[in-house]
Amino acid sequence: MxxxxxxxxxxxLLAWAVAFVIFFPIFWMMLTGFKTEADAIADPSLIFPPTLxxxxxxxxxxxxxxxxxxxxxxxxxxxxxxxxxxxxxxxSMAFLPTKRTKGTLLxxxxxxxxxxxxxxxxxxxxxxxxxxxxxxTGLTIVYTLMNLPIVxxxxxxxxxxLPKDILEAGRMDGANTLQEVWHLLLPLTLPGIASTGLxxxxxxxxxxxxxxxxxxxxxxPLTAYIASFSSPEGLFWxxxxxxxxxxxxxxxxxxxxxxxxxxxxxxxxxxx
Amino acid sequence: xxxPIASGRKVGGLRPLALQGPAVTLLFLxxxxxxxxxxxxxxQRYNLLMPGMDEFxxxxxxxxxxxxxxxxxxxxxxxxxxxxxxxxxVVGGTLLAVLFQQEFFGRGIARVLVIxxxxxxxxxxxxxxxxxxxxxxxxxxxxxxxxxxxxxINWFSSLPLTSIVIIVAWQWLxxxxxxxxxxxxxxxxxxxxxxxxxxxxxxxxxxxxTLPHLxxxxxVVIMIEMIFLLTVFAExxxxxxxxxxxxxxNLAYLIYIRALLDYDVGLASAGGVVAIVLANxxxxxxxxxxxxNLED
Numbered sequence: 001m002x003x004x005x006x007x008x009x010x011x012x013l014l015a016w017a018v019a020f021v022i023f024f025p026i027f028w029m030m031l032t033g034f035k036t037e038a039d040a041i042a043d044p045s046l047i048f049p050p051t052l053x054x055x056x057x058x059x060x061x062x063x064x065x066x067x068x069x070x071x072x073x074x075x076x077x078x079x080x081x082x083x084x085x086x087x088x089x090x091x092s093m094a095f096l097p098t099k100r101t102k103g104t105l106l107x108x109x110x111x112x113x114x115x116x117x118x119x120x121x122x123x124x125x126x127x128x129x130x131x132x133x134x135x136x137t138g139l140t141i142v143y144t145l146m147n148l149p150i151v152x153x154x155x156x157x158x159x160x161x162l163p164k165d166i167l168e169a170g171r172m173d174g175a176n177t178l179q180e181v182w183h184l185l186l187p188l189t190l191p192g193i194a195s196t197g198l199x200x201x202x203x204x205x206x207x208x209x210x211x212x213x214x215x216x217x218x219x220x221p222l223t224a225y226i227a228s229f230s231s232p233e234g235l236f237w238x239x240x241x242x243x244x245x246x247x248x249x250x251x252x253x254x255x256x257x258x259x260x261x262x263x264x265x266x267x268x269x270x271x272x
Numbered sequence: 273x274x275x276p277i278a279s280g281r282k283v284g285g286l287r288p289l290a291l292q293g294p295a296v297t298l299l300f301l302x303x304x305x306x307x308x309x310x311x312x313x314x315x316q317r318y319n320l321l322m323p324g325m326d327e328f329x330x331x332x333x334x335x336x337x338x339x340x341x342x343x344x345x346x347x348x349x350x351x352x353x354x355x356x357x358x359x360x361x362v363v364g365g366t367l368l369a370v371l372f373q374q375e376f377f378g379r380g381i382a383r384v385l386v387i388x389x390x391x392x393x394x395x396x397x398x399x400x401x402x403x404x405x406x407x408x409x410x411x412x413x414x415x416x417x418x419x420x421x422x423x424x425i426n427w428f429s430s431l432p433l434t435s436i437v438i439i440v441a442w443q444w445l446x447x448x449x450x451x452x453x454x455x456x457x458x459x460x461x462x463x464x465x466x467x468x469x470x471x472x473x474x475x476x477x478x479x480x481x482t483l484p485h486l487x488x489x490x491x492v493v494i495m496i497e498m499i500f501l502l503t504v505f506a507e508x509x510x511x512x513x514x515x516x517x518x519x520x521x522n523l524a525y526l527i528y529i530r531a532l533l534d535y536d537v538g539l540a541s542a543g544g545v546v547a548i549v550l551a552n553x554x555x556x557x558x559x560x561x562x563x564x565n566l567e568d
Contacts, residue, residue, distance in 0.1 A: 011376050012377045016378070019383075022385065022386050022388075022446070024412075025389070025397070025442070026388055028412060041410040088292070089295035089296070092291035098288055101288075108295075108299060109562060114307065114551070115548060115550075117524040118551070119306035119310055120532075121544060125537070126309075148298065148302075208506035209506060212395075223393045237404060240400070244393075244396040247396060248393060251393070255391035256384050256387075259387060262450070263450060263451055267492050268562050269566075270561065271488075271489045
């Protein structure tokens, strides 16, 4: 072996070791989901009779799908709402910029800096008084507004990357704004819109401050359901693992698919 | 290059107003209504357990808050948590970005595995760590300690804040790595090659070329993480509930205790105002930096 292939081998070995250690808790969780409760708390072992009991029990006893449905409705609902509100706004910022556009964008970013805990009390009281506490509607509203700045920003950066001539050509052919947006802008920027939407779904799906404080039995999404395993009444590790595996699996896949575009959204375009 | 479309300009200032109106209005309400309510409540005597006793109380809540030892202990906890997680994720993330930038077998899959923790919901990752990993008798770490003939550590009772730091750092290390890895892609390979030719070793290349190149991405990571880390909540909620004592009560958790467990709206709001001020000190720098980036 030459020196450089040896070096590459060493680097590969080190990188894979790091990857293994960092991923291990997730791997172990996935594995534990297929154990019996007795095996789950026994000495760590890779060899055990696999069982689906925990998955079945999570569904039967706790009605897992009710929480999953809440998660799906709230995260996709808030994402669709945010996209509907953000697309016109990002369109106008990217294609009809005025001297106020930059200020507006920065102001939107600054609303994201308001720590949720700083406004917990008024939101809680407002929700209590308007009957929004523990409703999917209430949580959807919060998530929509929480993600709106990121969605506008991300769409803005994708729209801005579109060559201006294309929309101009459409206009020459007599397309009005709506046609221009519907037939040109949206199809051309669909990958960008999709990854924006996925990021918004991921952020809402994993959000755990508002979901823990604003929901209880009716509208609780998966983050709150998983939190219920923190009660010290007993060790239900296999069930915790099965429930967590189901709760994170779709989001892991979304995350893997959009990791590259996500950097833009998470850094507000400051790192591309 | 960025000139507006000619026909768009003719329509004038009304169209942007109509198109941006909904987003701007909603965000404005979302910000200003709760914000002014928080400030207003913080000046009131307002406890949900004592209805009808509400009255304007001036700065009493603040006076009480700032003489409360719990506030200072929670501020220190907040700073320790933010500081340690930042050190671990930024140093670790930079080193890992260099490592995962190299060519090796199965790099794509290894990268996917490494960034995965960022996509695990905080309640799940905290509970998996607390039970499966850190449990003093049945956890993987206790088993490992046993293999090496060491006493297992009772993580959450003897090192509570360290435990929280480990969990939160595990979630945010992939974030730092993801951002820095992206930033690495724009590193000029020719420049690295030229430096190598001039006899610079890997360590010199790292300190004189890679690190300066990553400077901006690193500051973005620091600021964004600070904004989120200042209000870590779920991880504490499901593992230690702020204890033992106040050992893991950060500012966010303290406000939660005052508001939803003690029902003291006035005092909790005063705490909220402090949290907002703290976050804004960080935010000013971040917004400035992003603004600079908008120019080019």
